[in-house]
Amino acid sequence: MGPAVREWEPPVTDEVIRTEGLTKVYPGDIRAVDGLDLSVGRGEIFGLLGPNGAGKTTTAGMLTTRVVPTSGTACVGGIDVVAHPVAAKQVIGVVPQTNTLDRSLSVYENLYFHGRFFGMSARTAKAQAQRRLEQFRLSDRAAQPVMALSGGMAQRLMVARAIMHRPATVFLDEPTAGLDPQSRLALWEVLGELHREGQTILLTTHYMEEADALCDRLAIIDHGRLLALGTPEELKASTGADTIVTVQTRPDDLDRLTQVLGREVPGAQQALRVDPHVVVQVRGADRIVPQVFAAAERAGIDITDVSVAEPSLETVFINLTGKDLRE
Amino acid sequence: MTTVPVEPGAELVPRRSPAAAARVAFGALLLRDLVVLRKTLKEFIPRTLLQPFLLVFVFTYVFPKIGQGVGGASGESEFSTILVAGVVALAIMFQGIQTVALPMVNEFGFTREIEDRVLAPLPIAMVAIQKAVWGSLASLLSALLVFPIAAVVPATPVHLDVSWPVLLTLTPLCCYMCGALGLFFGTRFDPRTVPLLFGIIVIPITFLGAIYYPWQALEPIRWLQILVLANPLVYMCEGFRAALTDSPHMSLWVVYPVLVAFSVLFTWQGIKGFTRRVVS
Ligand SMILES: Nc1ncnc2c1ncn2[C@@H]1O[C@H](COP(=O)(O)OP(=O)(O)O)[C@@H](O)[C@H]1O
Ligand SMILES: [Mg+2]
Numbered sequence: 001m002g003p004a005v006r007e008w009e010p011p012v013t014d015e016v017i018r019t020e021g022l023t024k025v026y027p028g029d030i031r032a033v034d035g036l037d038l039s040v041g042r043g044e045i046f047g048l049l050g051p052n053g054a055g056k057t058t059t060a061g062m063l064t065t066r067v068v069p070t071s072g073t074a075c076v077g078g079i080d081v082v083a084h085p086v087a088a089k090q091v092i093g094v095v096p097q098t099n100t101l102d103r104s105l106s107v108y109e110n111l112y113f114h115g116r117f118f119g120m121s122a123r124t125a126k127a128q129a130q131r132r133l134e135q136f137r138l139s140d141r142a143a144q145p146v147m148a149l150s151g152g153m154a155q156r157l158m159v160a161r162a163i164m165h166r167p168a169t170v171f172l173d174e175p176t177a178g179l180d181p182q183s184r185l186a187l188w189e190v191l192g193e194l195h196r197e198g199q200t201i202l203l204t205t206h207y208m209e210e211a212d213a214l215c216d217r218l219a220i221i222d223h224g225r226l227l228a229l230g231t232p233e234e235l236k237a238s239t240g241a242d243t244i245v246t247v248q249t250r251p252d253d254l255d256r257l258t259q260v261l262g263r264e265v266p267g268a269q270q271a272l273r274v275d276p277h278v279v280v281q282v283r284g285a286d287r288i289v290p291q292v293f294a295a296a297e298r299a300g301i302d303i304t305d306v307s308v309a310e311p312s313l314e315t316v317f318i319n320l321t322g323k324d325l326r327e
Numbered sequence: 328m329t330t331v332p333v334e335p336g337a338e339l340v341p342r343r344s345p346a347a348a349a350r351v352a353f354g355a356l357l358l359r360d361l362v363v364l365r366k367t368l369k370e371f372i373p374r375t376l377l378q379p380f381l382l383v384f385v386f387t388y389v390f391p392k393i394g395q396g397v398g399g400a401s402g403e404s405e406f407s408t409i410l411v412a413g414v415v416a417l418a419i420m421f422q423g424i425q426t427v428a429l430p431m432v433n434e435f436g437f438t439r440e441i442e443d444r445v446l447a448p449l450p451i452a453m454v455a456i457q458k459a460v461w462g463s464l465a466s467l468l469s470a471l472l473v474f475p476i477a478a479v480v481p482a483t484p485v486h487l488d489v490s491w492p493v494l495l496t497l498t499p500l501c502c503y504m505c506g507a508l509g510l511f512f513g514t515r516f517d518p519r520t521v522p523l524l525f526g527i528i529v530i531p532i533t534f535l536g537a538i539y540y541p542w543q544a545l546e547p548i549r550w551l552q553i554l555v556l557a558n559p560l561v562y563m564c565e566g567f568r569a570a571l572t573d574s575p576h577m578s579l580w581v582v583y584p585v586l587v588a589f590s591v592l593f594t595w596q597g598i599k600g601f602t603r604r605v606v607s
Contacts, residue, residue: 026607064446067607079341086345089448100443104363113362116355117447119343161443 014042016169016200017063021072024058024224032058034224035072040169040202040217045195047211047218048204049313055224056204057097060171063202064094077168090118093162093170097177099154101146107157108133108142111164118165132160136190152183159190169200176210188214208313220317227320236311241269241281244315245292248277248305257301264295274324281315341448349449353457356447360461375422375469379414380476386410386539387481406539407481409574411474412567413538416501418473419466420536420560423505424512424529427462431513432521435604445605455510455601459594462506463499470498487571493579494570500586501563507593508559514600536560541568541575559589 017040024033033055040046048056061067063074065085074081081088102110111132115125133139136156141149149157155175162170175191176184191201191214205211211218212232220228220235228235245265249257258278262271267285271278282288289306296303318324341348364371387407434441444454478485516524535555537545542565545552555561562585565577576582 061607066442066445066605084345086349086448086450087341089446090341090343090348092446094443094446096439096442098439098442100439100441102359102440102443103438104366105359109362113355113359116358117352119348119351119355119448 016040016042016044016077017046017202018075018078019059019063019072022059022062022069022074023071024055024062024067025070032224033062033069036221036224036226038219038226038229040200042200043195043198044216045191045201045203045214047215048202048221049206049208049211049218049317050204050221051206053223054206054221056206056221057173058224059221060094060173060202060204064092064171065089090165091168093165093167095155095158095162095170095172095175097173099158101149101154101157101161103146105146106143107138107146107149110146110157111161114161114164120165128164132164135193136160150183152179152186155179155183155187156190159187159194163194163199169202170194172201172203174204174206176205176207184210208317212313218313220313220320222317222321228316232313235313235316239269239281239311239315239319241283241311241315243282243285243288244309244311245280245282245288246277246307246309247280247292247296247303249296249301249303251276253301254278256299257296257303260295260299260301261292264298265291270319272318272322274318274322279315279318281311281319343448345448349453352447352449353453356444356449356454356457357461357464364465371465372472374425375418375472376476378421379418379473380480382417383410383414383477383480387483391482405574407483407485408487408572409541409568410481410539411477411485411487412571412574413536413564414477415470415474415571416560416563416567417533417536417538418469419501419563420505420508420532421529422466422469423462423502423507423509424524425509426465427458427506427509428513428516428524429521431458431510432516432518435514436518441605451602451605452598455514455598456594458513459503459506459510459597462509463502464506466502466505467498470502486573488573490570493566497566497570497582497586500583500590501566504559504563504586504590504593507590507597510597511593511600514597514604532558532560537564541565542577543575559586562586562589 017038019036019038022033022036025031036059048059050056058067062069063076063081065081065088069082076088077091079088079091102113105113108129111129112125115128120128133142136159138153138157138160141153146154146157159172176187179187195201203214215232217229217231219226228238247257247261254273254275258271258273261278261280262268265280265282267282269281269283271280280292285291288308292306293303343351387410445451447454478487512524536558537555537560542552542555542561545555562577562582566579566582566586568574568576569579569582
């Protein structure tokens with residue numbers, strides 16, 4: 001790169017992303033995002049977890065200048081993205097939900113020109129493109145058209161492109177949606193590596209396992225509103241339960257079983273009907289499965305399946321919304 | 328000796344002022360388009376040359392040879408001369424639309440590639456204008472390729488009388504206007520409706536664009552003469568007639584202002600349409 005001349009006064013902050021009362025109302029009075037307050041620190045992997053339609057893409061869109069907020073503010077690196085979009089675009093990298101690779105260019109050229117767009121000299125862009133291809137194990141594909149890449153490779157290339165210009169933060173919108181399990185794990189590894197390099201990352205997902213495995217902190221959102229915020233451990237601990245029992249029975253009996261289990265299972269904090277199951281959150285009880293069977297039998301209800309697990313983000317979501325994240 | 332370029336670190340602050348970043352990005356976007364053009368030159372050249380070649384060949388070579396000259400026996404040479412301007416203007420307009428509008432329709436449509444271009448560090452209006460500028464460069468290239476054909480192929484002599492000041496100002500203006508027209512069309516059509524662009528818009532523009540006759544010659548069909556004034560190609564053809572030949576042509580006092588006005592209109596509407604499609 002040439003000598004960096006700063007004609008522009010840089011703001012000083014260690015908070016990479018900040019939103020205050022961020023709101024988007026689409027035409028037709030669709031409140032996609034509703035008064036969102038977020039703060040992401042340097043080096044964090046921050047997750048936005050929520051079901052389809054929760055407002056994740058819209059939030060990422062507002063932070064990356066693609067969606068104009070109806071009200072509230074969004075800052076990246078202290079730069080107001082609405083007031084100074086060009087300054088903001090220099091410090092963000094984006095991996096959108098769909099494949100937006102340049103189909104007229106080769107794999108290598110996609111990275112090279114991205115570097116050039118962001119002001120790298122020809123030499124730096126070339127060196128950086130090659131380095132990233134190696135890092136993302138795409139070197140042997142360098143000369144191929146991007147159409148020839150598998151889904152997992154295309155996604156890795158999009159991540160490589162997004163970080164080419166060393167942005168202060170990278171936004172990844174559902175980065176593993178539609179990937180096979182193996183490619184998903186490979187991408188998790190890539191993100192972990194970037195995290196260790198100190199890259200700030202904001203990712204959206206509707207996979208709780210992904211949020212749990214990757215994120216330092218996460219925000220659970222639904223209908224555009226922030227429902228809970230914390231580390232995965234904090235969020236799971238907030239349920240107060242240490243065991244989650246998921247019970248299946250005939251649909252007709254679900255309501256009754258919910259009542260019975262909530263009342264009679266020792267240590268049950270609450271039982272919720274989450275079709276087609278009853279979910280019982282238990283604290284400090286052992287030999288829980290026989291207790292569940294016994295309670296059901298006393299009430300004359302047949303149980304067809306029981307499983308036991310530790311609290312997950314799913315549990316948190318169910319407690320917050322009364323519904324299943326997977327729906 | 329090779330030195331490894333210093334790797335820039337992740338920074339919270341922009342490396343450049345917005346103006347400087349935008350300037351660099353604009354240039355890099357043009358470079359990207361140039362590289363893509365170089366890769367597709369094998370398609371670009373025949374696509375650019377075939378239509379003008381056939382036009383000139385049939386009207387000014389085949390017809391005179393088989394004794395069906397357009398413009399009467401004495402007018403054949405005159406017709407070749409009139410057609411030179413029209414062919415160059417047509418090549419520019421086709422190139423502007425093909426270079427800008429067609430790829431853009433795809434990029435907005437199913438590929439969504441445009442989303443990434445929009446994240447480059449320049450204002451969205453400049454991303455749009457860059458496309459118009461690129462279209463004008465491609466149009467210029469096609470004008471240079473096509474001109475020799477229009478001047479050499481005809482069986483009857485073409486009387487050129489080049490006015491350099493006019494040619495050197497009019498050509499960039501026409502090229503830019505067509506790039507902006509391509510931008511405008513590119514933002515108003517989608518992959519489903521794009522066949523209409525040619526069927527309903529481009530065909531009438533070219534048939535009623537004063538390519539084959541000077542605009543004044545429409546005098547006997549007064550309503551048509553007035554109607555075609557809405558067609559930007561008319562002013563381009565008339566302008567090139569003034570620049571390249573001594574055929575009668577529309578006053579340059581009309582041609583220049585109208586071309587400038589069309590350029591402004593298409594740029595404005597093009598930016599508006601572009602922004603509406605990439606920002607919600
Ligand atoms: N461009 C748009 N116009 C109108 N409504 C939209 C638009 N984009 C998203 N929405 C609506 O806003 C809500 C949030 O969508 P989105 O942000 O895409 O959610 P997510 O990414 O979490 O699935 C949904 O109800 C969706 O239908
Ligand atoms: Mg989404």
